[in-house]
Amino acid sequence: MKKLLIILLIVLSLFGCPRIKFISDYDEVIDKGTTEFAEQFNTHIKNMGDLAGTPEGTYEANLKTYNALESKLDVMIARASSASEGKGCKLEKEIYDRVNSLLKNDMPADIKLDETYQSGNSSGCNERLLVLVKTQLSYVKKIHRETDKCGPEKLSCIRPATVKTALGIANQSINAVSIIETAKKQ
Amino acid sequence: MAISAEDIFNKMIDEAEDAFKEGWQAVKTYAPAEFKKMSVQLVEIAENVALYEIDQTQGYSRKTGKILFKMQRTACESVLVAVTQLTLIAVQKALNAIIKVLRQTFSGIISAVV
Numbered sequence: 001m002k003k004l005l006i007i008l009l010i011v012l013s014l015f016g017c018p019r020i021k022f023i024s025d026y027d028e029v030i031d032k033g034t035t036e037f038a039e040q041f042n043t044h045i046k047n048m049g050d051l052a053g054t055p056e057g058t059y060e061a062n063l064k065t066y067n068a069l070e071s072k073l074d075v076m077i078a079r080a081s082s083a084s085e086g087k088g089c090k091l092e093k094e095i096y097d098r099v100n101s102l103l104k105n106d107m108p109a110d111i112k113l114d115e116t117y118q119s120g121n122s123s124g125c126n127e128r129l130l131v132l133v134k135t136q137l138s139y140v141k142k143i144h145r146e147t148d149k150c151g152p153e154k155l156s157c158i159r160p161a162t163v164k165t166a167l168g169i170a171n172q173s174i175n176a177v178s179i180i181e182t183a184k185k186q
Numbered sequence: 187m188a189i190s191a192e193d194i195f196n197k198m199i200d201e202a203e204d205a206f207k208e209g210w211q212a213v214k215t216y217a218p219a220e221f222k223k224m225s226v227q228l229v230e231i232a233e234n235v236a237l238y239e240i241d242q243t244q245g246y247s248r249k250t251g252k253i254l255f256k257m258q259r260t261a262c263e264s265v266l267v268a269v270t271q272l273t274l275i276a277v278q279k280a281l282n283a284i285i286k287v288l289r290q291t292f293s294g295i296i297s298a299v300v
Binding site for chain 2: 023125129132135136146148168172177179180183
């Protein structure tokens with residue numbers, strides 16, 4: 001009888017228990033916003049490849065597009081940040097340790113993972129993923145502004161070869177945001 | 187009402203397996219594909235820098251290559267965070283499936299007893 005009561009108590013507590021939640025809810029604004037950003041970013045970079053070496057393809061001529069792309073990301077980052085209450089992204093300890101030990105041996109010292117990965121919560125990972133997309137955008141801007149030069153006048157540009165590699169890499173970061181939102185939705 | 191522990195166990199396992207399989211499948215498909223892309227892109231960077239050093243109308247400079255390498259490192263971080271999140275989503279779905287089975291199984295007993 002005592003056992004039955006204990007079982008009943010456990011079961012009753014299950015009925016009052018809300019659904020278990022490790023991750024933040026699906027966010028349609030971030031899902032759609034990321035898709036729109038991906039389209040605009042990909043179109044812009046491909047256009048830059050076609051315009052490389054012309055005045056229309058220089059960094060200065062395209063500053064407004066970069067500002068628009070950056071603003072779009074900032075809005076989504078602010079939204080994700082308020083949802084996570086600024087707690088940051090918690091990478092599971094086992095993964096953190098594994099990655100840390102791998103990177104520590106094979107990569108330069110500055111590649112060490114951010115300490116925020118050891119604390120924080122999983123909903124902060126949305127924000128982190130979006131911040132990483134913004135980091136990719138800033139690297140592309142840097143290439144356009146400083147390192148790629150085209151034509152005899154050495155105009156700032158994005159070289160066609162750079163377009164292919166940069167898009168492949170940046171899209172990995174963009175897809176990481178999309179794949180999580182899609183998985184949450186299912 | 188007769189309760190078979192084995193029936194409950196089997197139901198829980200079935201539900202959890204179905205829920206987790208779907209989520210785990212996403213991790214299994216996503217992670218290797220992304221790591222493959224990374225390896226291809228790293229080779230691409232090296233090849234394009236080498237091309238540029240032979241002919242400056244081809245490939246891209248070492249400076250651009252360095253930035254692209256940093257971008258790849260950032261993409262690696264994105265993939266790791268996404269894999270962690272996908273795993274959590276799979277675990278969450280499995281646990282909620284188990285709780286659903288328990289609720290369904292015991293709802294009859296509770297209404298009879300309480």
